[in-house]
Amino acid sequence: MTIGILGGGQLGRMLALAGYPLGMNFRAMDTSPEAVTSHLSDFHHSDFSNEDDLLRFASGVDVVTFEFENVPVEAVRLLEERKPVRPGSRALEVAQDRLEEKRFFRSIDIPTADFRAVDSEEDLRRAVKELGYPAVLKTRRFGYDGKGQALLSGEEDITAAWKQLGGNPLILEEFISFDREFSVIAARSPSGAFVSYPLAENMHRHGILNRTICPSPHANDALGASARESIHRAMWELDYVGVLAIEFFAADGSLIANEMAPRVHNSGHWSIDGALTSQFENHLRAIANLPLGDTAPRSYSVMDNIIGTIPDVRSALAIPRARVHLYGKTPLPGRKLGHITSIAPDAETALNTADEIRRRCGMPKLG
Numbered sequence: 001m002t003i004g005i006l007g008g009g010q011l012g013r014m015l016a017l018a019g020y021p022l023g024m025n026f027r028a029m030d031t032s033p034e035a036v037t038s039h040l041s042d043f044h045h046s047d048f049s050n051e052d053d054l055l056r057f058a059s060g061v062d063v064v065t066f067e068f069e070n071v072p073v074e075a076v077r078l079l080e081e082r083k084p085v086r087p088g089s090r091a092l093e094v095a096q097d098r099l100e101e102k103r104f105f106r107s108i109d110i111p112t113a114d115f116r117a118v119d120s121e122e123d124l125r126r127a128v129k130e131l132g133y134p135a136v137l138k139t140r141r142f143g144y145d146g147k148g149q150a151l152l153s154g155e156e157d158i159t160a161a162w163k164q165l166g167g168n169p170l171i172l173e174e175f176i177s178f179d180r181e182f183s184v185i186a187a188r189s190p191s192g193a194f195v196s197y198p199l200a201e202n203m204h205r206h207g208i209l210n211r212t213i214c215p216s217p218h219a220n221d222a223l224g225a226s227a228r229e230s231i232h233r234a235m236w237e238l239d240y241v242g243v244l245a246i247e248f249f250a251a252d253g254s255l256i257a258n259e260m261a262p263r264v265h266n267s268g269h270w271s272i273d274g275a276l277t278s279q280f281e282n283h284l285r286a287i288a289n290l291p292l293g294d295t296a297p298r299s300y301s302v303m304d305n306i307i308g309t310i311p312d313v314r315s316a317l318a319i320p321r322a323r324v325h326l327y328g329k330t331p332l333p334g335r336k337l338g339h340i341t342s343i344a345p346d347a348e349t350a351l352n353t354a355d356e357i358r359r360r361c362g363m364p365k366l367g
């Protein structure tokens with residue numbers, strides 16, 4: 001079976017790594033000739049807008065998926081006329097626009113921060129009056145890893161925020177003073193079979209995920225069940241096939257959805273080493289209509305992203321509980337270059353191991 005992946009970054013690469021043992025082959029398309037899935041696939045270099053390129057890409061693949069959410073919806077629609085595309089254009093369309101995403105969550109009773117659409121400076125002034133300070137102004141589209149966001153702490157910030165982001169369709173969100181951030185990842189197959197991973201706890205810095213702990217030592221059964229019910233509802237509503245992730249803020253003991261990713265997700269990378277079936281394998285199983293794999297954790301996992309520069313990986317490899325993954329990308333500030341997962345039978349040992357790895361490898365301190 002040949003899987004076509006739109007996007008050729010590390011997520012595509014890890015999908016391919018998970019799929020080869022299942023006898024799958026991969027074709028990937030990306031706008032960059034250096035995309036790292038190219039090392040592991042029949043690689044097509046294109047900007048997704050050329051119909052001939054898309055048709056050539058689709059010919060001979062059994063199913064198409066995507067590994068980043070800024071793939072043009074039109075490209076996915078074109079491919080959908082010819083091949084199964086999983087998940088499909090509807091999920092992609094909703095996830096590409098923070099306003100549509102929040103409306104979608106609310107339409108299926110998943111709580112979100114209060115929000116307003118902002119298309120002019122006047123809208124912004126009205127919206128902050130209604131939501132109060134602090135508030136977060138975000139671009140509706142193409143924002144990721146905290147890019148395209150401005151925090152408004154008072155009236156004096158309005159002009160600068162508008163200067164920074166004005167001209168794009170925007171959303172103003174109430175600032176959530178959260179205790180922790182969690183995410184849930186689930187997979188659904190075409191027949192509706194559903195599995196979910198335990199609640200993961202995430203630590204961000206400057207909007208970029210730095211660390212995931214899974215299962216979260218701070219999640220209780222009620223939070224886990226609430227996340228699971230939410231993602232099940234979202235998948236059902238979208239007739240979703242594949243892996244979906246939803247990120248939440250936890251405040252006052254309940255979950256508030258921030259965003260969803262219609263793909264495998266950074267907060268699920270722990271599952272390669274820490275779960276019976278990784279998120280990558282379950283995504284492939286789901287889109288290939290194969291039975292889904294057990295999501296049970298083998299251990300506690302702490303996953304730390306390698307960001308910007310490659311640390312002294314040799315030191316990490318000398319630690320028995322460390323699993324190192326490098327993506328083959330050229331180092332650049334803020335770029336995700338790999339991750340290291342520390343696995344242990346209890347959360348405390350996994351956390352201590354992860355901290356020791358950071359120290360020994362010379363990775364920057366968290367927090």
Ligand code: AMP
Nearest residue numbers: 113136144145146173174175176204207
């Ligand atoms: P996002 O790009 O929406 O995932 O935001 C990146 C990070 O910014 C989140 O993980 C939070 O740490 C923070 N953030 C985003 N939106 C809000 C909000 N409405 N209230 C508080 N923090 C936020």
